[in-house]
Amino acid sequence: MTQSVFSLDVDDNGIAVVTIDVPGEKMNTLRDTFADDLKTLLDDAKQQSVKGMVFISGKSDNFIAGADVKMLDSVERREDALAISELCHRAFFDMKKLPFPTVSAIHGAALGGGLEFALACDYRVCTDSDITKLGLPEVQLGLLPGGGGTQRLPKLVGLQKALEWTLTGKQIRAKQAKKSGLVNDCVPQTVLLKVAKEFALKGKAKASKPKLDRVSQLLESNPFGRNIIFKKAQENVLKKTGGHYPAPLAIIKAIRASVELDELKAYKTEAEGFATLVMSSESKALRGIFFATTEMKKEWRNDDALAITKTAVLGGGLMGAGIAHVSAVKAGVLVRIKDVAEQGISNAMNYSYKILDKKQKRRILSTAELQQTMNRITGTTNYSGFKHIDLVIEAVFEDLSLKQGMVADVERECQANTIFASNTSSLPISQIAAEAARPENVIGLHYFSPVEKMPLVEIIPHEGTSQETIARIVNFARKQGKTPIVVKDKAGFYVNRILAPYVNEAANLLLAGEPIEKIDAALVEFGFPVGPLALLDEVGIDIGSKIAPILEKELGDRFKAPDAFSRLIDAKRLGRKTGRGFYLYDKKSKKVDESVYELLGVSPSPRLNKSEIAQRCVAQMLNEAARCLDEGIIASPRDGDIGAIFGIGFPPFLGGPFSYMDKLGADKVSSEMATFANFNPVFAPCAPLVAMADAGGRFYQVVPAHTQQNIVETTVVDDAISKGEATDIESSEATVTNAEREDAESSETDTNVVNSACEGTDKKS
Numbered sequence: 211m212t213q214s215v216f217s218l219d220v221d222d223n224g225i226a227v228v229t230i231d232v233p234g235e236k237m238n239t240l241r242d243t244f245a246d247d248l249k250t251l252l253d254d255a256k257q258q259s260v261k262g263m264v265f266i267s268g269k270s271d272n273f274i275a276g277a278d279v280k281m282l283d284s285v286e287r288r289e290d291a292l293a294i295s296e297l298c299h300r301a302f303f304d305m306k307k308l309p310f311p312t313v314s315a316i317h318g319a320a321l322g323g324g325l326e327f328a329l330a331c332d333y334r335v336c337t338d339s340d341i342t343k344l345g346l347p348e349v350q351l352g353l354l355p356g357g358g359g360t361q362r363l364p365k366l367v368g369l370q371k372a373l374e375w376t377l378t379g380k381q382i383r384a385k386q387a388k389k390s391g392l393v394n395d396c397v398p399q400t401v402l403l404k405v406a407k408e409f410a411l412k413g414k415a416k417a418s419k420p421k422l423d424r425v426s427q428l429l430e431s432n433p434f435g436r437n438i439i440f441k442k443a444q445e446n447v448l449k450k451t452g453g454h455y456p457a458p459l460a461i462i463k464a465i466r467a468s469v470e471l472d473e474l475k476a477y478k479t480e481a482e483g484f485a486t487l488v489m490s491s492e493s494k495a496l497r498g499i500f501f502a503t504t505e506m507k508k509e510w511r512n513d514d515a516l517a518i519t520k521t522a523v524l525g526g527g528l529m530g531a532g533i534a535h536v537s538a539v540k541a542g543v544l545v546r547i548k549d550v551a552e553q554g555i556s557n558a559m560n561y562s563y564k565i566l567d568k569k570q571k572r573r574i575l576s577t578a579e580l581q582q583t584m585n586r587i588t589g590t591t592n593y594s595g596f597k598h599i600d601l602v603i604e605a606v607f608e609d610l611s612l613k614q615g616m617v618a619d620v621e622r623e624c625q626a627n628t629i630f631a632s633n634t635s636s637l638p639i640s641q642i643a644a645e646a647a648r649p650e651n652v653i654g655l656h657y658f659s660p661v662e663k664m665p666l667v668e669i670i671p672h673e674g675t676s677q678e679t680i681a682r683i684v685n686f687a688r689k690q691g692k693t694p695i696v697v698k699d700k701a702g703f704y705v706n707r708i709l710a711p712y713v714n715e716a717a718n719l720l721l722a723g724e725p726i727e728k729i730d731a732a733l734v735e736f737g738f739p740v741g742p743l744a745l746l747d748e749v750g751i752d753i754g755s756k757i758a759p760i761l762e763k764e765l766g767d768r769f770k771a772p773d774a775f776s777r778l779i780d781a782k783r784l785g786r787k788t789g790r791g792f793y794l795y796d797k798k799s800k801k802v803d804e805s806v807y808e809l810l811g812v813s814p815s816p817r818l819n820k821s822e823i824a825q826r827c828v829a830q831m832l833n834e835a836a837r838c839l840d841e842g843i844i845a846s847p848r849d850g851d852i853g854a855i856f857g858i859g860f861p862p863f864l865g866g867p868f869s870y871m872d873k874l875g876a877d878k879v880s881s882e883m884a885t886f887a888n889f890n891p892v893f894a895p896c897a898p899l900v901a902m903a904d905a906g907g908r909f910y911q912v913v914p915a916h917t918q919q920n921i922v923e924t925t926v927v928d929d930a931i932s933k934g935e936a937t938d939i940e941s942s943e944a945t946v947t948n949a950e951r952e953d954a955e956s957s958e959t960d961t962n963v964v965n966s967a968c969e970g971t972d973k974k975s
């Protein structure tokens with residue numbers, strides 16, 4: 211017999227304290243025995259005629275992190291998925307119907323099924339700790355909350371908040387949870403149990419209405435207003451996801467059912483939706499991303515490596531500003547910004563200030579917290595204050611001798627074990643370290659822009675980088691909230707290397723007469739957050755053209771940017787930053803700049819359909835990804851998938867380039883490329899792809915159990931690019947444009963894979 215998850219202890223007042231503790235796991239999840247265990251517990255409690263019941267976790271840092279995703283992943287038949295949801299419904303109804311009050315005492319994560327468990331209680335009390343997070347993040351797994359969350363949450367916090375939270379998967383922090391009515395109280399951990407017991411003595415909770423302002427109240431209280439809310443939600447979802455993800459639409463349907471159908475039918479809508487989604491290829495893909503990122507958290511980890519507490523950033527441009535920001539805010543370390551100009555320093559500091567100020571205005575941050583964070587950032591035009599710095603990150607121009615000079619400066623000014631990390635997007639790190647006295651301290655640390663939004667960093671050791679340096683940097687990147695992939699030191703590394711041929715193909719299509727908006731629309735329809743030409747505009751056409759020759763020199767002709775693009779640069783049409791590139795920009799909108807065709811010597815003459823356009827661009831990316839794997843630039847298809855999704859916004863529902871190739875079949879990808887190559891040799895499938903096709907093999911040698919037929923990994927990359935908020939920010943010359951990912955750092959952490967993983971992209975290539 212398996213040990214129960216619940217243990218019960220009745221105190222002198224007749225309050226049963228139930229400790230939730232999944233044996234042998236560091237995280238509580240709802241597993242297949244949960245409903246039976248709960249039933250046994252409740253029967254036991256009824257016999258002991260308890261007056262109230264408090265549920266508290268036996269784990270030190272989590273309440274319940276939801277249903278066990280591995281269990282969901284092993285489901286093979288829709289009816290089994292349906293049974294899971296129905297079982298949860300029954301178990302939670304049993305809790306609701308208890309003759310005595312129930313209270314969830316929450317410290318740490320109460321997510322998904324974990325929050326649904328808490329919602330089935332009469333009261334919820336949470337700690338005010340930073341690690342306390344509540345939410346229904348199922349959408350990030352391509353699911354809907356299947357344990358009654360779509361039914362109970364709207365009744366507690368209102369329709370609009372429930373829609374917002376479930377559609378984004380936001381994790382709500384304690385203060386916000388209290389303010390919204392999600393929890394009844396928010397208290398220090400030391401008194402959590404005591405306060406929860408006090409609630410348990412209050413008697414059954416009476417049905418209450420959500421705390422809404424007048425406008426929301428008006429809207430939500432009548433069918434006409436509700437119709438507007440649902441219509442808007444649906445429109446937004448379709449706009450954001452392009453219809454690629456079924457979960458958000460199913461969530462809206464289930465929440466709508468909570469106000470329009472009787473209880474039985476409404477819960478049935480939720481369960482049916484859940485079952486369908488568990489079996490969907492999109493959810494399989496997103497679950498794969500969850501498993502992959504969880505696995506990656508353990509890699510390159512070394513808890514004994516010396517911690518980094520004092521950092522410096524060279525270059526106060528947009529990239530430097532972003533790096534300084536995540537270092538001070540997320541990693542919580544001291545940051546010294548060095549720039550040749552005082553203006554550069556003040557721009558960078560202002561960048562952080564603006565983000566923090568917005569949060570303070572939204573009361574996510576107190577004035578004191580804002581001040582404390584800003585106090586961690588200081589500036590200098592020389593190397594003063596560098597003596598005790600642990601890590602210096604350079605974010606200056608792509609100029610080898612400049613960077614080499616900086617290595618020498620840092621070796622002179624800092625300690626013997628100070629790490630020099632370069633944010634170069636294209637230069638080999640071995641060249642940057644070539645003249646270093648302590649090359650073991652030199653490493654690449656490539657961020658994507660906007661830094662505070664983009665989840666990926668590439669970590670690039672050169673041959674002489676020490677293991678200690680790698681471990682320290684991996685730990686530090688994680689502290690900054692990033693998902694690191696360690697890649698091999700070759701020009702362009704991984705992300706820009708697969709991005710460049712893709713963008714080049716889009717450029718070739720344009721020069722062959724395909725209209726700009728059609729090319730971009732084709733790739734957006736494929737599932738990218740933004741089209742390649744719009745992306746180039748965001749990055750800066752000049753930036754792309756600086757990197758292309760480096761890649762061409764190191765990797766060959768396929769990286770050569772079209773000559774005609776130099777005319778755009780000569781005409782100062784550099785993209786968004788100059789108000790015109792392929793598009794003309796004003797504050798609110800952009801439209802294709804028709805005169806660009808004349809400048810490029812092209813007359814638009816569409817010949818291909820959108821799917822052919824997408825196929826050609828994506829084929830170039832897939833081919834290059836296969837080369838990167840073969841050359842060991844990435845350690846595994848998994849890293850390649852995660853890098854492409856988190857770094858570029860490769861459609862998460864396709865699982866990344868390798869998962870996608872496995873899904874299509876290497877033979878199909880290779881033969882399609884060979885057909886294209888009849889017209890243009892640049893399409894010739896690379897040798898590793900051909901070999902894979904000939905062998906009838908797959909990139910994932912062993913199909914990960916969790917990805918069965920489909921595979922996948924990762925996250926999202928979206929809004930910033932599509933809103934035109936993303937931009938490359940390479941040095942002090944760069945103009946700060948950007949948006950910040952407030953939500954990700956706010957009290958309501960936006961972790962939505964589908965909407966936010968990749969909110970910008972590196973536009974350096």
Ligand SMILES: C[C@H](O)CC(=O)SCCNC(=O)CCNC(=O)[C@H](O)C(C)(C)COP(=O)(O)OP(=O)(O)OC[C@H]1O[C@@H](n2cnc3c(N)ncnc32)[C@H](O)[C@@H]1OP(=O)(O)O
Nearest residue numbers: 237239275276277278279319321322323347355356357504
């Ligand atoms: C019916 C319901 O509506 C359906 C659902 O509930 S679906 C599930 C919804 N819940 C979620 O999506 C939450 C998923 N978990 C997370 O986001 C994060 O793990 C977390 C924020 C809770 C903690 O993050 P962090 O502290 O970095 O720990 P992390 O390394 O991710 O996880 C620690 C361990 O818990 C496991 N874990 C966390 N949540 C899990 C879950 N829901 N299912 C299975 N395992 C889970 C991880 O796999 C990892 O296991 P390992 O150590 O054996 O590899």
